[in-house]
Each structure stands twice: as structure tokens, then as C-alpha cells.
Amino acid sequence: xxxxxxxxxxxxxxxxxxxxxxxxxxxxxxxxxxxxxxxxxxxxxxxxxxxxxxxxxxxxxxxxxxxxxxxxxxxxxxxxxxxxxxxxxxxxxxxxxxxxxxxxxxxxxxxxxxxxxxxxxxxxxxxxxxxxxxxxxxxxxxxxxxxxxxxxxxxxxxxxxxxxxxxxxxxxxxxxxxxxxxxxxxxxxxxxxxxxxxxxxxxxxxxxxxxxxxxxxxxxxxxxxxxxxxxxxxxxxxxxxx
Numbered sequence: 060x061x062x063x064x065x066x067x068x069x070x071x072x073x074x075x076x077x078x079x080x081x082x083x084x085x086x087x088x089x090x091x092x093x094x095x096x097x098x099x100x101x102x103x104x105x106x107x108x109x110x111x112x113x114x115x116x117x118x119x120x121x122x123x124x125x126x127x128x129x130x131x132x133x134x135x136x137x138x139x140x141x142x143x144x145x146x147x148x149x150x151x152x153x154x155x156x157x158x159x160x161x162x163x164x165x166x167x168x169x170x171x172x173x174x175x176x177x178x179x180x181x182x183x184x185x186x187x188x189x190x191x192x193x194x195x196x197x198x199x200x201x202x203x204x205x206x207x208x209x210x211x212x213x214x215x216x217x218x219x220x221x222x223x224x225x226x227x228x229x230x231x232x233x234x235x236x237x238x239x240x241x242x243x244x245x246x247x248x249x250x251x252x253x254x255x256x257x258x259x260x261x262x263x264x265x266x267x268x269x270x271x272x273x274x275x276x277x278x279x280x281x282x283x284x285x286x287x288x289x290x291x292x293x294x295x296x297x298x299x300x301x
Contacts, residue, residue: 060218060238064252065092065189068217069099071237076185076215080104084183087111087176089200090166091256092189092246096217098264100187108268109177110170110261111186113200114159119151126152128196129159131167131176132203136195170261179207186212190246191219191236194227201230218249 062068086108088097094110101108113130116137117123126147127137135156142152167173184204188197197214204212212231219227219236220243227234238249247253 060249062217062237062250064250065095065256066099068189068237068250069096070103072096072187072215072217072235073100073103075235075237076100076104076213079106079183079185079213082183084185085109085177085179087184087186087200087204089113089186089188089196090170091258091261093187093216094256094261094264096189097187098268100185100215101268102271106185107177108265110166110265111176111200111203112163112166112170113196113203114163115196116152116155116159118145119147119155122155125193125195127156128199129156129163130196130199130203131163132206134199134202134206136199136202138195166258169258170265176207179204179209181208181210183211184209184213186214186231188216190249191216191223191227192243192246193220194223197227198230218243218246 062071080103082104084104084106086097086101086104086106088094088108088110090110090112097108100106111131113128115125116127116129116135118126125138126141126145127135129135186197186200186204191197191214201212201214211233213233213235214227214231215235217237219234219239221239221241224234224236224239240249
């Protein structure tokens with residue numbers, strides 16, 4: 060299945076989430092590509108849309124090669140086997156992490172005006188992105204959301220790599236995908252139009268979404284819990300301090 064663009068993909072994904080329509084769910088979308096997807100879902104489900112910022116950590120000498128990710132809530136996910144294989148030093152890792160932390164802060168300031176996330180405790184939360192490949196960025200986002208103790212956490216994406224979707228069933232309460240190809244390749248290969256989403260488009264879609272839904276009262280991030288339970292693949296190490 061090939062999607063025309065993110066808008067069509069979002070509408071198709073919304074049909075898979077129809078049971079949550081008018082059920083007081085909160086849609087959290089990963090920027091930037093997840094925002095157009097989340098906008099369509101929030102419109103169809105009559106749900107509020109908010110952005111949750113997470114950033115891939117690239118290898119020091121090859122930024123496109125992911126070795127981990129960070130997310131709001133002071134979360135870092137590391138691919139430990141790859142770190143050892145590439146012999147990346149702590150100094151090198153800290154440098155690339157600090158760079159992504161600055162970008163994360165910039166995006167929170169721009170997209171949410173540094174406002175806290177809406178109340179997620181005891182809520183049904185749907186985390187949305189435009190595709191699920193290795194899932195390292197989404198893993199970090201899930202870790203951050205879990206700190207808020209939602210009643211139910213669903214990950215949703217139009218296209219998900221089959222193996223990664225299977226792993227995610229151990230991380231969230233449900234994984235919803237329109238298609239789960241075994242031969243995944245790149246996320247963009249499943250869209251006819253896959254242009255980069257700009258900061259301006261993100262801000263505009265968030266603004267438009269808020270004009271049609273009642274705002275959800277926000278609270279400050281919960282403090283990290285010392286012994287938070289985590290299940291799933293042991294390939295990734297989850298740490299709460301960056």
C-alpha cells in the first residue's frame with residue numbers, strides 16, 4: 060500500500076482508530092512528520108492534538124546513522140551494541156546528545172511556547188508518527204509519556220516495519236498500523252509525496268487544531284521515578300538522565 064501523502068495516510072489511520080472517537084483521548088504527535096498525521100486523526104476523532112518532541116541521536120561522524128534518541132522528560136535511549144561496535148566514546152556521545160538537547164529545547168519553545176504537556180495521567184494517549192522503522196525515537200517518546208502514568212498508551216502510524224511493530228507490543232498497550240510490510244526499506248518509500256514538513260507548517264497545524272477543540276489543561280512534567288518498569292527488547296538501554 061502506497062499513501063498519496065501524509066494527509067491521506069492520517070485519514071486512513073484514523074479509520075483504524077475509530078473506536079476512540081469522542082472518547083476523550085489525547086493525540087500526541089512526533090514532529091515534524093507526525094504532525095500532519097496527528098492533525099487528521101485529531102480532526103476525525105474529535106480529540107485534542109499536542110506535540111511531543113523527541114530527537115534521534117546520530118553517530119558523531121555520521122549524523123544520519125542513529126545510535127539512540129532523546130525525548131521530553133529528560134529521557135535518553137541508547138543502542139548499546141552499536142555504541143560498542145562503533146567504539147563511540149562517552150565524550151563523543153555526550154557532545155552529540157547535547158546538540159540534540161538544544162534542538163529539542165528550541166522545538167518545545169517554538170511549537171508549544173514552552174508550555175507543559177496536557178494532563179496525561181489516567182488518560183488514553185495515542186502517540187503518532189508518519190512511519191515506524193527502527194523505532195528508536197518513538198521508544199524515547201514512549202518512555203517520556205510513561206512518566207505521566209497514562210491509563211492506556213497506543214502507538215499509531217500509517218506504515219510500520221513488521222518486526223519493529225511486534226517489538227512495540229511489549230512497550231505499549233496497542234500498536235495500530237495501516238500496513239506492516241516485512242520488506243520495509245525507508246518510510247518515504249511508502250508515500251508518493253513525502254516532502255519535509257517545515258516548522259511553520261507544524262505551528263500552523265497545531266494552531267488550527269486548537270481552534271476546533273477545547274484545550275486540555277496542562278501540568279508540569281512529573282519527576283522521574285527511580286525504578287520504573289520497562290519491558291521490551293534488551294537492545295536498547297533506557298536512561299532517565301542525559
